Amino acid sequence: MPKLHLRRFPTVAVLALVLLALSACGGDYPNSTFSHHTELNDGAVFLWDRMMLLGTIVFVVVEVVLVYTIFKFRRREGGPAPRQIQGNAALEITWTVIPALILVFLAVPTVRTIFESQRKAPDGAVQIEVIGHQWWWEFRYPQYGIVTANELYLPIGRTANFSLRTRDVLHSFWIPQMGGKRDLIANKTNYLWFTPKADLTSSAWNGACVEYCGSSHANMRFRAFTVTPAEFDKWVAHQKTAAAGSPAAMPAPDTSTKGAAKVPVKMAGMPGMPGMTATATPAPAPEAWVFPLEKMKAFTLPSTPLPATRFDDALLAAGDPKAGREIVTNVAKAPCLTCHNIKGETQYLNDDQAKGPNLTHFGTRHTFAAGLFRTDARTLALWIKNAPLMKPGSIMPTFGTGEYNALMKQKVTAGGLDDKQIADVVAYLLSLK
Template sequence: MLRDPVYFDAVPLALVSLVLLLLTACGGGHYPQSVFHAEADFSRELDGLFRNIFAWAVGVFVVVEALLLVAIARFRARPGGPEPKPVHGHTALEIGWTLAPALILVFIAVPTMRTIFDTAGHAPEGALRVEVIGHQWWWEYRYPTLDISTANELHIPAGMPIQVEMTSADVIHSFWIPRLAGKRDLIQGRTNRIAFRTDSTGEYWGQCAEFCGASHANMRLRVIAQSDSVFQRWVDRQRAAPVTPAKGSVEETGQQIFRRSACIGCHTITGIANAKVGPDLSHVGGRGTIAGALFPNTTESLHRWISNAPSLKPGALMPPQSLQGADLDAVVAYLQSLK
C-alpha cells in the first residue's frame, strides 16, 4: 500500500484542500474577527499588503515545491540506472537563486516600508481621541475631550478618524479589533497609538492578543461604530448623571444596598461611589455585555456574575459577593436601570 507513488497524490491533494480552506475563509460565512473582512482604512491597508505578499508567497511556493516534486519524480533510482554525474555546484545558478529572492524581496519591502510609516499611529487633525487602558481582564475607555469613561464596549462615530492611545494598568495586553486595525500592545509606563477610520456603522469584535494571565481568553471587546447622530445621543447619555431611582422603587433599595456593599470599594457610579479598581458602572445598564464583553447584559448573567465572578471567569479579581435573594435582585435591578 505504502508505495512511493502515494507521495505524488498527497501534495496536489494538500494544495487543493489549501485552496478550499482559503475559499471558506475568504468567502461568506460570519467571521466577526476576520482580517479578511476589513472595514477601516488601517485594516484595509494591512489586508492589501498581505494579499500582495501572499501572492508572491504562493508563486514562490508553487515554483519551489514543483521543482522539488519534479526532482524526486524524475530522478528516482532505477535498478541498473547509471551512476549519477557527481556535480559539485554551478556558479551561475548560485548567483541566480541568490538574486531572484532578493529581487522579489524588493517588491515586498518597498510597500512594507511605506505601510509602516502610513500606519505609524498618527491620526489627522480633528480625530476623536480615545484612551484605552488594559486591566486584568477588561478594557477601560476614556474620551478625554468628551469627559466620558466606560468599559469593554467602545463607541465610535463612523466616518471620523479615531486616535487610540493605549496603556496598561497592570500587565501587558494587546488591543486588537481585526476588522478595523492591527493590534498594538498596552504596556504600563508607555503609550502606544493607533489611528483608524471606519465608514461603516456596525459592531466589530476584538479581543486581547497578548497573554495576560488566567483569563486572557476572556478579555474580549466590542467596538460599536455609529452614525454621528446616534453616537452623539450615546455621548449625551454617558455625560448625563446616572439615573436616580424613583422613591420606594426596588431600584432605590438596590442603590442603598450598593452603597453599603463592598461594591463601592472598587467601582465608580457618579455620585454614589468613586473607586477605580473595576469598571465605571455609571451607565452599565446601557451596555450590551458585561465582564470583558463576555456575557450578555441580562438579569441572569448579572446575578451569576455578582454571586461568583471567579467561577465564570477564572482569576477574576472581583470576589464572590454574599448578596442573596431580594438584596441581589434589587442591586441587579438598580444596575440595569443605569442606562
C-alpha cells in the same frame, strides 16, 4: 485488515488537500481580519496578498525545478556516473539576486505600511484611551469626559485615535475586522489609529485581548459598535451625564407646566469676589441612545454558560432600584464604591484608582464582565452573588451570603448580601441607563 492501496495515495492526498482548502471558502467569517473596513486593514491585507503571491510563485518555481530534477536525473540501472561539477558562478549570482529582489518587493511596501500606521493620527480624530485590566477593558473619551468599559463606540468616517496602556500585565488590543493588533505594555503608551470607512452601516464587531494575560485571558473580550456620527453624538451627550438616581442627575423636565422649572444655581465667584446665585433652566437630560440590541448579530452576543446557582425570579421582578442605590452607594453597607466609580455619587477614587469598571451608565451596556455575559437581571444577580465563580480569577468579590468565595477560600458570612438585597442591587444597576 483493509488493503492499503499505495498507488491511490497521491490522488487521495491531493483530493483531501483541495477539500480542506475549499472548506475555507464556505461560511461567513465574522472575525476575519481580511476585511476592508478601515485603511489599516487595507494596508495589512495588501501586504498579505503581496506576500502570498510572491511566496506562491517561489514555491511553484522551486517545486517544479525540484520535481523535474528528481525525475530527469534519477539513477538508472546501468547508467553512467553523473558528471562532477565544481561551482557555477552564474547560477550562484542568479539565486542570490532573485531572492534579494523578492525581499525588496516585500520590504518596501512593508516598511511603508509600518511608517504609515505609526504616523500621527489625522486632525479631528476622536481620542480614545484604552486601558487594559486583568481581565476587562476600560475605555475613556477624554474629549467628552466619558469613562466606560467593554463596549466601544466608533463614529463611522471619523478616525479613532487609540492610546493604549495597561494597569497590570501585558495585553493586546484587536478588533479583527477593523485593525490591530497592538500591545498594551507596562510603563509605555502605544498608539493605534484607523478610520471605519464611510460605507459602513451601524454594526457590532468582536474585539479581544490577544496577549496571554492570566487565568481569564480568554474571557477578556469587548464589543465595538460603528455608529453614524449623529448616533455617536447622541450617545456622547447621554454618556456625559451623571448617573440616574444620583444627586447630580438633572431633574427631568416638567412637561405638565409650560417650560421647565427655574431653579437657583450657585455660581462660583472669581477669586476675591463673592459668588452669586442666578436662576437657570435645567437642561433636559438628553435621551439615552445606545446601539440597538436587535442589530447585534449572533456572533457578537455572548453565550457563556451560567452557573447552576438558583435565584428566585419573583424576588428579581420585585427588585427596588431605590433600595439598591442605598446599598451600592453606601460604603457602610457594601464596598462597591471602593472599587467602582459612579458619576454623580460620592466619589472615593479618581479614575486611575478605580479597580473595577465605571458603572455610571452600566444599564446601557448590552454585555458585561468583558463581553462574557448579556446584561440581564438573572445573569447580573448571579454575578453579584459570586462573580469569581463565573469568571475565574476576577477580583470582583463574592457577595452572596453563604456562597463560597474562591479568593478568600471560605464561605461568605459577615458582610454578604442576601437574595432580596441582591435583587435590589440588580434593579439599581439596570436602572443606570
